[in-house]
Amino acid sequence: MDLLRQLRHFTVVGEELHFGRAAERLGMAQPPLSQRIRELERELGVELFDRSRRQVRLTPAGDVLLGEARELLAGVGRMRELVARAARGEYGTLRVGVPPELPGSVLGAVLTEFAAKAPEVRLELREFTSAEQLELLAGHGLDAGLVHHPLDPAAGLHSGPVIEPPWGVVLPRVSPLAGSGWGGEIALAELAGQALVTHPREAAPALYDATLAACRDEGFHPVRMATARSPEVMLGLVIAGHGVAFSHPAIARKEPRVVWRPLRPRAPLWRLVFAWPARAPHPAVAPLVEAATGVLRGHGTGALSAAGPGDDSADHAPGGPPVPRPWNAVYDRS
Structure with missing residues (x-):
């Protein structure tokens, strides 16, 4: 000096x-x-x-x-x-984990909202299961991650508000349970006799166990199980008749051969939280959590929860032109 x-x-x-x-x-x-x-x-x-x-x-x-x-x-x-x-969290790189099942339209809305809050922060997005993210967060290999709730209190992580996005069942369009298609509620008990396509247990053990417990409590005992790590594989298995699946509506929105129906009651719930290391957290985590929580809770993105196949309304602001995407992000699916 x-x-x-x-x-x-x-x-x-x-x-x-x-x-x-x-x-x-x-x-x-x-x-x-x-x-x-x-x-x-x-x-x-x-x-x-x-x-x-x-x-x-x-x-x-x-x-x-x-x-x-x-x-x-x-x-x-x-x-x-x-x-x-x-x-101050206004510049630099933020390494963020996202689950494979996060719909692309939802991810796009999160990126757009965050870019408006922190335009000079570069997001380095990496696709990992909840279990993989928690391991990386513990070792500071990620700055934040969108993981399934609840978290282990001993994990040494802080977390944001619990998020409960729309959750329902994906059915082949030819299934008798498809009914009139998108929008009509369906009870878990009505799925009796069906097979189930779900994520591998090791990807999110707590969610896997809670899902099967809720199914059993409501009288749905899957006749067999198939697993899929990605939404594309899940949709393929549903279309091929290997079972029904639980998902966010935006995952099924672009596939005309399936329908999505909301569950009654709202269980099993897909509870999510943003988590980050309690020690020396990245300062840009706060605006990310604020932006993502609003989107994932449906604030300003109502089209994401109810749009049917082929509906691109999620790519537009309400009553306006297509939303610009000034994304400063890198997406890694390795």
């Missing part, structure tokens, strides 16, 4: 070409300023000012240093500003 101070003093003298005016501008006495310049000249092994005449002039070496010093000091100023903004 002594060199930076010397360069700052040198730059003012180089601009003023007068030690008295430079000292006044710097708020210091002239003798110590002259001493600092002499120290800098000794350190660099060159003369920076021609003092042989009544008017102080830069030497060729001093002229080169003035340009370099200005650039260096400007870079240091920019560095300080970026570091301060990163500490």
Whole structure:
């Protein structure tokens, strides 16, 4: 930092070409300023000012240093500003985990909302199951993750509000249970005799167990089970007649060969929370949680919960044109 101070003093003298005016501008006495310049000249092994005449002039070496010093000091100023903004959560990279079953339209709405709040924060999105995310969060391999609720209190994580997105059953359109299609409620007991397509237990053990317990409590005992880690595989298995599945409506929205019907009662619930390390949390987590919670709870995205196949209304603001997507994000599905 002594060199930076010397360069700052040198730059003012180089601009003023007068030690008295430079000292006044710097708020210091002239003798110590002259001493600092002499120290800098000794350190660099060159003369920076021609003092042989009544008017102080830069030497060729001093002229080169003035340009370099200005650039260096400007870079240091920019560095300080970026570091301060990163500490406030306004700049930098935020590593976020998302579950494979998160609908693309919902993810897009979250990205758009977050970009409006923190346009210069780059989201590095990585697709992991809840179990994988919790392991990475514990080791600070992720800054935040959207995981299934509840969390283990001993995990050393903080979490945001509990989110309960719309949840229902995906059925082949040819199924007798499809009824009139999208919108009509269906009870779990009506699924008796059906097979079930669900995520592997190791992906989210608590959700898996709660789902099967709720099914049994309501009289639905799946005749067989099939597992799928991704929404695409889940839809394929449902279309092929390998069972029904529980999901968010936006997952089934683009597939005309299935219908989605809300469950009655609202169980099993797909409870989600954003979690992040309790120790040294990333400052950009707060605006992310605020943006994502509003979207996932359906604020301003009513089209996501009720739109039918082929309906692109989720890509538009209510009553307006398509929503712009100024996303500063990288998505990693590895």
